[in-house]
Amino acid sequence: MLLVSTLRDERQRVLAGLNKRNLDAAESVDRVVALDDRRKELQSRLDNLLAERNSLSKSIGELFKSGRKDEANEKRQRVNEIKEQTGPLEEELEQAVSQLEEELLQLPNVPHERVPAGRSAEDNEVYRAHEGELPTLGEGAHPHWELATTYGIFDLELGVRTTGSGFPVFTGQGARLQRALVNYFLDRNSSAGYTEYAPPLLVNEDTARATGQLPDKEGQMYYVSADDLYLIPTAEVPLTNLYRGELLDADQLPIRLTGYTPCFRREAGSYGAHVRGLNRVHQFDKVEIVQLARPEESYTKLDEMVEHVAGLLKELQLPFRILRLCGGDMGFTSAMTYDFEVWSAAQERWLEVSSVSNFETYQSNRLKLRYRTERGTELLHTLNGSALALPRIIAALLENNQSADGILLPEVLHGYFGKDRLTPVG
């Protein structure tokens, strides 16, 4: 959630930024400021009345002690008059605050200065192109959903039997590969200074709201109505919320967290060739990294996270590129996002495997996540990124590494997997 003070003090920058998201927010910003003016006015009127009530109450106590009952009763009368005014005023104030909040919730984060304007994925900036030639597989190369059958990696039909479409069942060496990747990612993240957590997979409404999944992505999440809980679409949600409401000391920063969780996404309404196999599923595994950083350091930390993820992909020896998302393609809560895409040689297209973002104070404002500075308290910046999302990594490993001798795994996985390659089944 944006700060009202930002909307007031940096109106032009905010409007220009939101414009990169193809959003004309001038009216909305004006409404927010007007509502906030009203809020302040009501607040100070109410405070004055309460101050009068408090001082009258105090003197009533003293009058009673000294036995001057008549005077006390007179003042009691006056307090009752005040209370007739404070009641409605409190309601008005409450209403103004919730209207203000509702209005603020509609505004997405302001893109960073370096974020390009644009409408869709086509306008994203190639931040780091793949070096050299893209690998080609030639005739007879198979997409991963075909390899999955040959090698017994996962089974979509079994998923349909137990659950429905979009819930792959990983089998045999596929399940083992999954576990190998999770362990590899967690170990690498831990070595880089991220503390490992295993958070809940269901979260309450406050948690989903604080990181911005609500109200923006309501339809994306599975909702358990009997208990009023949401299945997490990403570990970002519980991990970032671990620090909700905290007031940290500067020397605790930055805080680095990592966690492996399944992720659940309803992904309503998208079917077709591009969602075959593992390209898009309702449940998938992901290892996430999160940082809570001082504002002045957050973009350095963002770069650090980008390099970390790039390091993982290099070790996996997958061809990849990094995009800087344009305003139109960026998530609601983000100020800057880098997407990582690996090249699928069999499908001849790029597959997104990681998204690394800086949310600046957009989440921390809802989280009430602050730290102490010499100047007082300040909101922290929150960042997160996938390191990494498994299904498309598996798809890319299968497709790019297929050979007459099986699917050859990068060296870094040999120890985790227990073998250097996947072999056909049956």
Add this chain to the structure above:
RNA sequence: GGAGGAAUGGCAGAGUGGUUGAAUGCACCGGUCUUGAAAACCGACGUACCGCAAGGUACCGGGGGUUCGAAUCCCUCUUCCUCCGCCA
């Protein structure tokens, strides 16, 4: 699921209707002393909102109520602890 108990500032822990935003201890910060450190002593020490400021308001798990006045009384919810039952 049943029966009890508890929830107060960074921590510990007082406080059962009136100048208590909250005693005291510890921690932390500043200072005195010391060659330095420790000890001792002195001082400062919650957060948010309104206000140029002075100052004001709110907050003692959440919400509601009683009262001129609530950390303190009542209702309700949540969480934690103990015991019993059930269970991976």
